[in-house]
Amino acid sequence: MYTGTFDPVHYGHLDVIERGSKLFDKLIVGVGINPDKKTLFTIEERVRLIETVAAGWPNVEVQSFEGLAVRFVRDSGARIMLRGLRTLSDMEYEFTMSLMNLAQDPAIETLFLMAKEEFSHVSSSLLRQIAALDGNLTKFLPQPVLDALKERARRP
Template sequence: MPESTLSPRIAVYTGTFDPVHYGHLDIIERGSLLFDRLIVGVGNNLDKKTLFTLEERVQLIREVTGAWRNVEVMSFDGLAVKFVRACGARLMLRGLRTLSDMEYEFTMSLMNRNLDPQIETVFLMAKEQFSHVSSSLLRQIAILGGDLSKFLPDPVRTALIERARK
């Protein structure tokens, strides 16, 4: 897709989202206010073993983002930067929680820029109450029977507890 057809008003927020939690949803909500259209791209990370299938993650995110009319949820395979371009977007949205996130995301944004110089990465800082929340920690808490109500919307919490029991 030539540069002229890439829209600066469309952003794509990619991730594994296994499971989607309030920290992710905060970035999605704030992104929906900044851009005309926000696409949540749900992918697989070769370094992560997921608890939910790709289809289940897409469905859970659709269920909890339905109130935001300019948010779409799609699955993708392969490189995130290629998915962003295929969506016609010029912007990749990323959330930052900690300094270690910053280092990882900075390196990733440089690599993405090398892969496609027309795609820009925009970072949103996590709100303080979400800066310690990660999907991997929430999966552990679910397996060990801890309280997840502060971290997950009801449909996601129910699905995670049921999956953790198996």
């Protein structure tokens, strides 16, 4: 299970999805709502975009969820939460989150994948900012996501 808000999904996320799809027989990408984040795309739009760009991996399934990610993982029958790490600050946040998830459900383990160097600085929030200022995002987003982000960024 790989959970996140994915607003928008970018090549760093897709790298974790691809690598996770090779590690597990089935990988569920859980698209959630983080009450601390204001999203640009609806949850349905984010699910559709991920389904579109992850279609090449037959063992990847995309589902939306509400509430705690650890509860979604448990309810789905999964036992491993896959997380990507970009920076040291990510490590601190994710380590704390994994301990809290372990306290919520000791049967669920967290597996961390280090970001490849070319994705270590990429974040969805930064990409949204660049899109709002009409910057070049072709190195960071697959075309369907880039098109959707450009369209959304043009709206008032």
